[in-house]
Structures are given as structure tokens and as C-alpha cells.
Amino acid sequence: MGTFNALCGATRIDESNIWSALIEPAGPSTAQVDSSNINEADGSAVLVVQGKKVYFLREGGNWKIDGLFGADDELEANYPQLKPETNH
DSSP states (O other), rough: OOGGGGGSHHHHHHHHHHHHHHHHHSOOOOOOSSSSEEETTTTTHHHHEEEEEEEEETTTTEEEESSSSSSSHHHHHHHGGSOOOOOO
């Protein structure tokens, strides 16, 4: 595995499984959009899918989901060791 050997350890796999277990069910099970609010000027959008708000940001020419369908708050509360480090 070379350089990436540390990423394959049991701890990293366990952490990845925790994220997957919380994020996947938090997202919508359909692509049917109930409503949308797109702000081209600041590159943000909010779509409501199955009653949940899904936030998007535009990076370059692509739209990307901002957040983890609300699961990020639950992840940080229950698993503080997984909280991403910031360089502020």
C-alpha cells in the first residue's frame, strides 16, 4: 500500500463505516424536488426533497452538496474524534 498504508488500518475503516451508516439514510431516497431556491449571484442553492433542505454550493462550474444532509451535526455530537480539523 506504500504511502496510503495508514489509511487502510482498522481504525480508518471503522470511522468510514460510522460515516456511511449515518449519512446514507440521512439523504433523500428520491430525486423528486419539492421546491428550489437558486441564487446564481452567490453560487448557492437550497432544494427541498422529501421535506428536507439540501444545500448546494457552486465551485467552479459544478454544484456540490454542502453538508451531509444534516447528518454532520449528529456525527460531530456523537463522534467528536471524527470532526474535521480546521486551519483558522
